[in-house]
Amino acid sequence: MINIQPYQNPEYFILLIIGLLPIMIGLLYGRRFRTYETLISIAFLVLTFGGVKWHQGIALIGYVIFELLLIAWYFNYRQKHNKSWVFCLAVILAIVPLVIVKLTPLFDFNKESIFGFLGISYLTFKVVGMIMEIRDGMIKEFHPWTTLQFIIFFPTISSGPIDRYRRFKEDYDNIPDREKYVRMLEKAVHYLFLGFMYKFVLAYFFGQYLMPKVDALAIAHGGWSVWVFLHGYVYAMDLFFDFAGYSLFAVATSYVMGIETPMNFNKPWISYNVKDFWNRWHMTLSFWFRDYIYMRLVFFMMKKKWLKSRIAMANIGYLTLFLIMGFWHGETWYYIAYGLFQAIAMIVCDAWQRFKKKHREMIPHNKFTEAFAIFLTFNVMCFSLLIFSGFLNTIFVVH
């Protein structure tokens, strides 16, 4: 049986357009063909997780059954009681499969876990978000079918963007009126072509053409050299165009299905500080970390009055958030160093902003300082992505 990975080659796009055509015509006439939608979703999931990847398919099915049962159990429990330890238990159980998958290569000589499948992280984010909103009483009804559709929504299954259950349900239960849907289709076409440009032209240029040349020079030179830093910039461009391109495809496909999946990138390279950058870069992930980890932790710390200093609590929040993000990326020194670097950048950024507020009259603000802020942020972020890329490991550790 054939196996085609999402948004990788022309066959996938051709199948996508053919498969989505009836859904599109239906939505234009105000109808959702639920059965057809489900069949098409299953077909695309089989394309991604079938064939040579059948073991991933089995892992996915097992994972989804486990998480659905967990959500159902916690939802039922929460209708009658609200103990904190049960909530914590539910969150821990929800992330256990992901933790096993992430830790297996560490203990088992770089072997992949049998529980692993493409996109397990992104599915886990969605499930944990649901459990937290059930705890908050924001999800008031449990619909197993909608929950299943939400978790395995095929356009975003492999790498997000990470949607939110209540937002998804609203779109899934309704049909956009024709005027709105036509606008969504226009956007979808625009995103699709922008995505082609990003992923198959620009990411290809930076990743496949430029990067090998820069890397060869850096390795030939050895140690620190201008080529090492250049790798950071080329890597940043490659990562951005590749991932933003993928995200545009996922959003475009969602729009055609009448689901307004949130965008992942908003011109990150014009950010004027690191905080601004995280509001523009991989937004659905950073907002997930902000809402479900940072804000909850800070809220908890402030309510229980753990510390007097608000600044200290905010800084603990940043460290926790970015270290978890680092460990989530993978158990290697450079992902964790990247997390630490980002946390420190946020702490410094906050300190500078407080200083600026106090000494407003002393610090000039004009077009030049704005341009300098953007320039500085760009360089700091490219350096952080140099750490993230693992190239320093290649230069200094492996060689």
Add this chain to the structure above:
Amino acid sequence: MKDQILDILADITGSDEVKKDLDVNIFQTGLLDSMGTVQLLLEFQNQLGVDVPVSEFDRSEWDTPNKIIAKVESMK
């Protein structure tokens, strides 16, 4: 109620701008960030007795003083 909310907002943002312009976007202007949001939710709880869960706080629905007043009053 309205004045109380505006006082809390002015106190946390450290600026009277929220009282002058009730439609100012508090996130885009940098008046409020995540930390400020948490403080805001805690003050609503302590001073007004209004419980706003963190997951209720969707930034696009809470980004101006007017929207915040409407939201909090609807939750009272």
